[in-house]
Amino acid sequence: MDVLILAGGLSHERDVSVRSGRRVAEELRDRGLKVEVRDVDTGLLPALREHADAVVWPLLHGASGEDGSLQALLELTGARYVGTRSKEARVAWVKPVAKAVYGGEDAATPDFVTLPQSLFREVGADQVLDAIVQRFGLPLVVKPARGGSALGVSLVRERDQLARAMVHCFAYGDNAMIETAVDGTEIAVSVIGTGDGARALAPVEIVCDGPYDYDARYNPGRVEYFTPARLDESATATVTDAALAVHRRLGLRDLSRVDMILDGQGRAQVLDINIAPGLTETSLLPQAAAGSGEDLGALYESIVRGVTAH
Missing domain, CATH: 3.30.470.20 (ATP-grasp fold, B domain)
Structure with a gap:
């Protein structure tokens, strides 16, 4: 059986993806399977045509590999692949x-609220932050509404840490999820x-x-x-x-x-x-x-x- 591992991509988690792909390839090769590891780039579709009988294992982390878009592309090509289908991935x-x-x-x-970055500008950041603390108390966890590997995540124990945590979160996405720690x-x-x-x-x-x-x-x-x-x-x-x-x-x-x-x-x-x-x-x-x-x-x-x- 041939296996085509997709690893890399352009997300913040590219390095983790490359390391994951390398490790899985080593394990499968030791089992006698023929494995190729490649990135997701302009050569992907030709590679899928070339390896039409292979099982594809998408090992991209972050948006490009987990938001359903890559899975949808694989479904368009008719590829057999490891992992969750596009609709459920979304x-x-x-x-x-x-x-x-x-x-x-x-x-x-945990109890939570999700708010976009634009709302903080329109309503006033301090007022929104005060409302969050009044509703949930402290400590809180602030994280991007999308993403993985704990990127953009902060544990907030004091009110004066909250604004910095929101800035850090919004560096990784336009929507923040704030939940009770x-x-x-x-x-x-x-x-x-x-x-x-x-x-x-x-x-x-x-x-x-x-x-x-x-x-x-x-x-x-x-x-x-x-x-x-x-x-x-x-x-x-x-x-x-x-x-x-x-x-x-x-x-x-x-x-x-x-x-x-x-x-x-x-x-x-x-x-x-x-x-x-x-x-x-x-x-x-x-x-x-x-x-x-x-x-x-x-x-x-x-x-x-x-x-x-x-």
């Missing part, structure tokens, strides 16, 4: 929309498969020496991971059930990662969904596979071969 990519779809008793989500244990659950056949890998517990930001995620040393997470049987079931509920409600396919906080009341508070999770040497899905006792190359091969059943 829903998952917009965090406030995704929250409205997956939120439920078994997959709670939740205390608890940070957990990531990776899901493999589709629909009723989906299954959760071992939860990963994340302990960071500060915010779990871009630097902490992709540069070793600031974070300690526990796989499987240090949870009892009941808590493990809570977080895995929440991840499976999100994956199925959003109609995700093949693989995803659901990030959440297990709060003091034992509820899984879902923070984010990744339809193209990072697969670098420090990424969470490979750690989850290892914690589940799975061979990573065999897992990736099963994902690729499963595409033929779509």
Whole structure:
């Protein structure tokens, strides 16, 4: 079987994508598959025609790989590809929309509001910020309504930090999502498969020496991971059930990662969904596979071969 991995792109997460593509290619080649890695550029469509029988694995992070546009192009060409289809990807990519779809008793989500940058100019930034604090209190988390890898995300503990956090957020998009910060244990659950056949890998517990930001995620040393997470049987079931509920409600396919906080009341508070999770040497899905006792190359091969059943 031939595999065409798409990695790179022009988003802020290009470097992560390149590293993910390289690692997946190595694992698949070790399994005896023929793999080509290429960027998304003017040569993409000719390459898809040349590799018409290949399974395409889009490993682009950020808008170009997760907002449904690349998936729509692959669908136009008739390519077989790994991952969520374009319509469902568009829903998952917009965090406030995704929250409205997956939120439920078994997959709670922090209270939030989404506001465009233009509103702050029209109404007056200080007045809007005051209204936010009055409504939600502190601490707060400010993040772009679209995006990944914690780019543009800030934890705000004091009112005078809020304006700076909004400026940082708007550097990555025109809409900001401000949500209540939740205390608890940070957990990531990776899901493999589709629909009723989906299954959760071992939860990963994340302990960071500060915010779990871009630097902490992709540069070793600031974070300690526990796989499987240090949870009892009941808590493990809570977080895995929440991840499976999100994956199925959003109609995700093949693989995803659901990030959440297990709060003091034992509820899984879902923070984010990744339809193209990072697969670098420090990424969470490979750690989850290892914690589940799975061979990573065999897992990736099963994902690729499963595409033929779509």
